[in-house]
Amino acid sequence: xxxxxxxxxxxxxxxxxxxxxxxxxxxxxxxxxxxxxxxxxxxxxxxxxxxxxxxxxxxxxxxxxxxxxxxxxxxxxxxxxxxxxxxxxxxxxxxxxxxxxxxxxxxxxxxxxxxxxxxxxxxxxxxxxxxxxxxxxxxxxxxxxxxxxxxxxxxxxxxxxxxxxxxxxxxxxxxxxxxxxxxxxxxxxxxxxxxxxxxxxxxxxxxxxxxxxxxxxxxxxxxxxxxxxxxxxxxxxxxxxxxxxxxxxxxxxxxxxxxxx
Amino acid sequence: xxxxxxxxxxxxxxxxxxxxxxxxxxxxxxxxxxxxxxxxxxxxxxxxxxxxxxxxxxxxxxxxxxxxxxxxxxxxxxxxxxxxxxxxxxxxxxxxxxxxxxxxxxxxxxxxxxxxxxxxxxxxxxxxxxxxxxxxxxxxxxxxxxxxxxxxxxxxxxxxxxxxxxxxxxxxxxxxxxxxxxxxxxxxxxxxxxxxxxxxxxxxxxxxxxxxxxxxxxxxxxxxxxxxxxxxxxxxxxxxxxxxxxxxxxxxxxxxxxxxxxxx
Numbered sequence: 001x002x003x004x005x006x007x008x009x010x011x012x013x014x015x016x017x018x019x020x021x022x023x024x025x026x027x028x029x030x031x032x033x034x035x036x037x038x039x040x041x042x043x044x045x046x047x048x049x050x051x052x053x054x055x056x057x058x059x060x061x062x063x064x065x066x067x068x069x070x071x072x073x074x075x076x077x078x079x080x081x082x083x084x085x086x087x088x089x090x091x092x093x094x095x096x097x098x099x100x101x102x103x104x105x106x107x108x109x110x111x112x113x114x115x116x117x118x119x120x121x122x123x124x125x126x127x128x129x130x131x132x133x134x135x136x137x138x139x140x141x142x143x144x145x146x147x148x149x150x151x152x153x154x155x156x157x158x159x160x161x162x163x164x165x166x167x168x169x170x171x172x173x174x175x176x177x178x179x180x181x182x183x184x185x186x187x188x189x190x191x192x193x194x195x196x197x198x199x200x201x202x203x204x205x206x207x208x209x210x211x212x213x214x215x216x217x218x219x220x221x222x223x224x225x226x227x228x229x230x231x232x233x234x235x236x237x238x239x240x241x242x243x244x245x246x247x248x249x250x251x252x253x254x255x256x257x258x259x260x261x
Numbered sequence: 262x263x264x265x266x267x268x269x270x271x272x273x274x275x276x277x278x279x280x281x282x283x284x285x286x287x288x289x290x291x292x293x294x295x296x297x298x299x300x301x302x303x304x305x306x307x308x309x310x311x312x313x314x315x316x317x318x319x320x321x322x323x324x325x326x327x328x329x330x331x332x333x334x335x336x337x338x339x340x341x342x343x344x345x346x347x348x349x350x351x352x353x354x355x356x357x358x359x360x361x362x363x364x365x366x367x368x369x370x371x372x373x374x375x376x377x378x379x380x381x382x383x384x385x386x387x388x389x390x391x392x393x394x395x396x397x398x399x400x401x402x403x404x405x406x407x408x409x410x411x412x413x414x415x416x417x418x419x420x421x422x423x424x425x426x427x428x429x430x431x432x433x434x435x436x437x438x439x440x441x442x443x444x445x446x447x448x449x450x451x452x453x454x455x456x457x458x459x460x461x462x463x464x465x466x467x468x469x470x471x472x473x474x475x476x477x478x479x480x481x482x483x484x485x486x487x488x489x490x491x492x493x494x495x496x497x498x499x500x501x502x503x504x505x506x507x508x509x510x511x512x513x514x515x516x517x518x519x520x521x522x523x524x525x
Contacts, residue, residue: 155351155352155355156355157325159349161325161344162324162348163345163348163368163369163372163422164345164373165372173357173371173372177359181358
């Protein structure tokens, strides 16, 4: 009970500082605009940004839902696809090394170049956007996972070998959990990549919906306040997903929350 | 633990050599033409200077490290067939961080026991946890446990594995002396209880501590600096069951002196 309370207090302390900092920066920003140091058409004040968000609330609510859905779907597809691919590469050992090299080369092709072509192949729908998201985030996760499978603790691997564990036993009891551990640890990066992919997809191959499209359209109409409002909503998505992932990590690694120091 | 009734030696090592290809510095020979054999039920200590290849030899015995030349037979079996016959307790315990100590202790049985025995391993695990003083921490995770608790868990895991031979590497984690003595005395009791039933595990253990080895072992193989060979075999004449009190006898002191001399 005492430990719970202290950890709660520690969490509160952890929150108060960034909150105060944000508040101070927003206040300063508002002052700069109200005091006409900054031009309010180019740098809309926080109050004006909130007003714009309210003005476009129906549109933005829809954009928010669409982008969130894309990011979560994209995240799930990316993680499962790259895990599957990494495990297959691992099981085939060196036999597909050439293929892995090819993947690394493919990874460096900028998506900006390919995304418009995808538009012609699969149309402006959700599929195309998901494809862009997965292509953005897939390779980094894959490379991390493959590296992770290569660097599994030697001692643990020895223990399994000494038990004469088969390929599947080892995969199921040692390798997949080890890698999940790592993928989860890297999931915040994956999430960020998925968000970048989603915004990119909405800007390039979109259905005229989503926060990425909204940013592009608002920019074209010189509604910088609406751009700011959309960017703020992207921030909200990131914050929501981060806390979700933190909860998931705690469930998956029960020891991390109660670690003794 | 399943004990074999054959009269085959538990371990037969013939002319085994092992070298590692270092990065840039060429190959370094670790083990040079090692030969020895261990009878079933024997408790053997490996003693030698740091870095002489004791752990390498142990990993070869467990069947997890390939060697360059020679022949290793465990109960007459070679190559991959001998895997699973030696339960391994590595230096850093080798516990899965996402499993509790209890779940970790059951791992050997989970991986291979179901094929072999239908005993109630959970009850056995509970009994062993009780003996090793782990009952109160059974549901903790390795990161939340002390080095000694982790090492004891790894030992229980090995004892629950249906392998007739135990291979214990020396823990590198800082375990205080009293904890260590406790662990090894408990191990001594287990070995002797097995002997009372006419079937005890064959044990190969590494230690830097001559007292520990003299107390527990039937024979101690003394290894030289790299490239390592076996320079001496010290037979421990004390009858079983042994009492930890023998540490204070003159014969014990004499053996200890002999071991220290061989190390130099």
